[in-house]
Amino acid sequence: MNTPSLADLRASLPGLKLLTEAAELEHYGRDWTRRWTPAPLAIALPASAEEVQALVRWANAAGVAVVPSGGRTGLSGGAVAANGELVISLERMNRVLGFDAVDRTLTVQPGIALEAVHNAARGHGLIYPVDFGARGSCQIGGNIATNAGGIRVIRYGNTRNWIAGLKVVTGAGELLDLNRGLIKNATGYDLRHLFIGSEGTLGIVVEATLSLTDAPPPSQVLLFAVPHMDALMQVYATCRARLSLSAFEFFTDRALHHVAAHGAQRPFGEDSPYYVVTEFDAADEAAQAQALAVFEHCLEQGWVSDGVISQSEAQARSLWRLREGITESLAPHKPYKNDISVRISVVPAFLQAMQALLTREYPAFDVVWFGHIGDGNLHINIVKPAELDYPAFIAECERVTELMCEVLQQHGGSISAEHGIGLVKKPYLASARSAEEIALMRGIRAVLDPNGVMNPGKLF
Amino acid sequence: MNTPSLADLRASLPGLKLLTEAAELEHYGRDWTRRWTPAPLAIALPASAEEVQALVRWANAAGVAVVPSGGRTGLSGGAVAANGELVISLERMNRVLGFDAVDRTLTVQPGIALEAVHNAARGHGLIYPVDFGARGSCQIGGNIATNAGGIRVIRYGNTRNWIAGLKVVTGAGELLDLNRGLIKNATGYDLRHLFIGSEGTLGIVVEATLSLTDAPPPSQVLLFAVPHMDALMQVYATCRARLSLSAFEFFTDRALHHVAAHGAQRPFGEDSPYYVVTEFDAADEAAQAQALAVFEHCLEQGWVSDGVISQSEAQARSLWRLREGITESLAPHKPYKNDISVRISVVPAFLQAMQALLTREYPAFDVVWFGHIGDGNLHINIVKPAELDYPAFIAECERVTELMCEVLQQHGGSISAEHGIGLVKKPYLASARSAEEIALMRGIRAVLDPNGVMNPGKLF
Known part of the structure; x- marks a missing residue:
């Protein structure tokens, strides 16, 4: 060209x-x-x-x-x-610019991979706790632009919580140095938080100062087979009350089917409709005994039908792979993805309503559920039947997503939990944000990007 | 009228x-x-x-x-x-509207006092962890409007971290229902965070959903006498490394003088130029022994000259009163207040520079220092000499604040850590925020409050 x-x-x-x-x-x-x-x-x-x-x-x-x-x-x-x-x-701006042991911060360029951030933090005896499957490829600038969440949100929250300072170039080409790593800074509107989650529509992150924290105690991973959807929340409540959780994830047998087809080993002799992976602090024998007691209690109550506790780092990783391998195992099928959330208290009612909707609307499609019970975030992946052409498949999924939006609104939920709106969810933004909010967002965007050059057509 | x-x-x-x-x-x-x-x-x-x-x-x-x-x-x-x-x-909108045990949230009207929020949370076996001396009088809506910080920021962060949902009336009179208690909600700009800390210039908080957390283990309070300013950071680093801190505060002998004149008892036989109050988890005898070991280490190093560990709730409260009583004891003197912050790593150099500045510029004034070493926030109160009239006193303090702004800029600091800008700090906003940032804030304000009716003349 x-x-x-x-x-x-x-x-x-x-x-x-x-x-x-x-x-x-x-x-x-x-x-x-x-x-x-x-x-x-x-x-x-x-x-x-x-x-x-x-x-x-x-x-x-x-x-x-x-x-x-x-x-x-x-x-x-x-x-x-x-x-x-x-x-x-x-991608060329991918360096660590500095570490401060007293402030416990790592200053990085935006193109550094999340995994490289993890490694740099660990090299200083600390951790950057936001984590998810794409860690090796995704970049911190993108994490900030989408306020990325992931698998340890129940303990550490989303990316937003870990950004102590942010340098951005606005849509007008101005360089802003926001918050400068201060813990307390009550000097007007916190523009840093406006850029976090703005999906590149206000400007470009050119540097970030990340807060780090202490490494958690040693952990173990428990994998449960769960026979009924209702029992998921019972298992969650029990684990939450009696263990110190860092993750609580679930997936369905259809998800396990795809991961197993991709090379993973099925964990139990018998199949189960649902599975839970939970990670918890296990610093000493008392904590390990407590985990065993939780498992036995759940077994007695009929909430779980089988389970395994990791006995090594390697086993913990292989149990995690069953959950983290789902997205990759589905990728060749180009699935249609729903990434939705409700408040945790609403999850049981919402799961029932969604199951009814999906069974009714997708009788012939392969529907793969997984997600983060502990923060109310479900990923629902629809796999295209081989005989259907792609545009017809997308059209059908978008029709059902419209219905899903109604169920979400009835339950106070959100059409995008952690993936962002982008192009895919743009038609449904109004299900999660009011007309007044969207008008205000457009107004704010015009202030920061007056000529509308930043990622136009995304978000709204 | x-x-x-x-x-x-x-x-x-x-x-x-x-x-x-x-x-x-x-x-x-x-x-x-x-x-x-x-x-x-x-x-x-x-x-x-x-x-x-x-x-x-x-x-x-x-x-x-x-x-x-x-x-x-x-x-x-x-x-x-x-x-x-x-x-x-x-003030009439001061009710608790709801509690959710699964979401661990308390929904309140804006006029409820912070202390009433504490009590309501405790009644459900949880805590709302933001805390400071004005707890009995201040209201949660005001806490949100200023992103209030306080004495436990080193463990729990500022008010911002605890707001799961916010209902606001904008300057245009629109009612917004922001985030609705969701943990993950990646649907565009998070307007909730724009309102937090906006000092009533964008709209009015009419309802808030607060996140709650587990009560910490039992704690103890340590009061140290510290002979040199340099030693403050040594004591902080030692305590931070070896204890599980929830607060680390300091004050000067001049501050103690005012609190003692207000009725508090001096804690030690001999005066000391600096004092530290630190609160730490002390669930068992091992933790208490660790605190004693820290004390002894600091004594041996010459970083502290005396100390006392609370042996009861009542004693802990009375030690806290030495720090928390300062603002009230100074109030009758109508002091001029500086509420400034730097990154923790910068505190030592900044303390030196500030001490030099204040000694040079306020040779005859009573300068009372206290604040939150653990989050880089210093409160510097200037007490009016009896012979000086009030306008002349303020003019002199404002002259010195201009100089202080230069020192703050050299150290990447902020002219308002947690009090907000309001009217008092408005002349100095440009020392903490760039001209571009202030122009963007004005632009955003015009979007949310097009007729400029909300708290005009405050902030900018």
Whole structure:
């Protein structure tokens, strides 16, 4: 491609790394959704905040839309570039810039992988506690842009809780240095929290100061076979009351089927409709005995039919793999994904209502449930039947999602728990946010990105 | 007062409780700052969110400014009404609306006192962990409007961390129901966090859903006499590394002087320039022995010269009173207050620079330091010499605050840690936030409060 505007960009930023080959445009123009055909103008790979700033200013002047790009592991199409946008990939800005032992903070560039953040924190005897399956590929800038959640939210909360400072380039090309790592800073609106979860529609994260914390005590992992949906919440309440939980996840037998087909070993002799993976502090024998007592109590009550407690790090990892391998095992099927949440107290009623809806509306589809019972977040994946063509499949899923939105509204829930709105959930935003809220969001966006260059068409 | 607009308000809201007596105007027109002469138009005491909404809509139509009013314990003039504003006091909306044991949330009206929130949480076997001296008078709506911090921030963070849901009436009179208690909700900009800390300039909190947590184990309180400023951070680092801290506060001998003059008993035979109060988990004898070992280590190192460990609840309270009584003991002197913060790692250098500045600039004034070493927040109170008149005193303090802003900027600090900007810190906002940030805040404010009726003149 040799449009006049790209020549102009090259001239104004001679040191910029810019990619325009077809394969590169395809690679950087899409995320883990595979519904849109990538068609960006070009891929810019800046090496500094100043280059990002210059790129955004150029985009404003040239009237070119910008798509900020991290690890592109998103599942809502937030990083898709399908309309001649300039993709700004942060992957070259991937360094640790500093560690402070007194503040217990790690300052990083936005393109660093989550796993590299984990490793850097651990190297200093601390942890960055946000964690999820895509840790090896996703980048911290994208985590911040979607307020990523994951598997340890019940103990540590979402990404939002761990951002002590944020440098961003706004849609107008201004560089903001937000909060500067302060613990207390009551000086007006906290713009840092506005950028967290804004999906690249307000600006681009160019640096983050992350809070770290102490490593937890040694943990064990318990895998339960659960015979009835009703029992899931009983098991959760018992574990929550008697163990110090860091994760409480569930998945269905259909999920296990896909993971097993992908190479994992089935954990029990007999199949069960539901499974729970829970991780808990097990520093000493008393804690381990308590876990055994919980297991026996759940068995006696008929809430679980089988179970296994990890006896080693390796076994803990292999039990976790049953839950964490689900997304990857489903990926080749290009499933339609629902990522929904309700308050924990509402989960039992909501599960019943959703099961009724899905059984009625998807009688012939393979429906794969999993998710985070402990924070009210369910992932419902619909696998395309081989005989159905893809557009017809998506249309059918979108019809059912409309019905799902009604059930969510009745239960005070949300159409996106942790994936974000992006392109995929945009038609349903009004089910989770009022017309007044959406109008205010648009107004705020116009303040931070007056020319509307930042990730247009995403979110709203 | 019988202005036409008030007659109009009475006619449009016949059931509204409205106060217009001079004593009432004075009472509700001021906060704990005593620098401005209260002169509100009237005091409205709505009984419901709908009445708040009607009041804000009336204010927009009538062109009358609104001052939201909580417990008015603020120290930055954020709740002062000195220019014919309509004060909307939330004090009649002070009920607990609900508790959910599974979600572990308490839903309250905005006018409930912080202490009543503590008691309600404790009644359900849980705690609401934000705490500070004004707990009996301050209201949760005001806590949210200033993102109140306090004495246990090192363990629990600020108010922001504990707000699961927020109902607000915007400056345009729209009622928003933000986040609805969800743990995961990735559906665009989190307007909840925009309202937290906005000091009544965007709207009025009419309901809040607060997250609760488990009560901590039993605690003890240690009071240290510290002979040198340098030793404060050594003591902090030692305590932080070896005890499970919930608070780490310091104060100077001048602070103790005022508390003692107010009736408290001096804790040690000999005076010391600095004192530390720290609270730590002491569930068992091992933890108590550890605290004793810390004390002995600090003694051996020469970092502390004396100390006392609480042996009962009553003694713990009386040690706490030495720190918590400072603000009240100073109040009759109408001190000039600085509430500043830096990153913890910067505290040692900052303390030195501040001490040099204050010794040089306030040679004749009584300067009373105290604050929260563990979160980098210092309170510096300047007591007016008897011979100086009040306006001259304030002018002198404001001159020094300008110099303090320079030192804060050199150290990446903030002119308001937890009191807010209000009227008092408005001249110094630009020392903590860039011109671009302030312009963006103004732009956002115009989106949420297009006619500028909400608390005009505060913050900026």
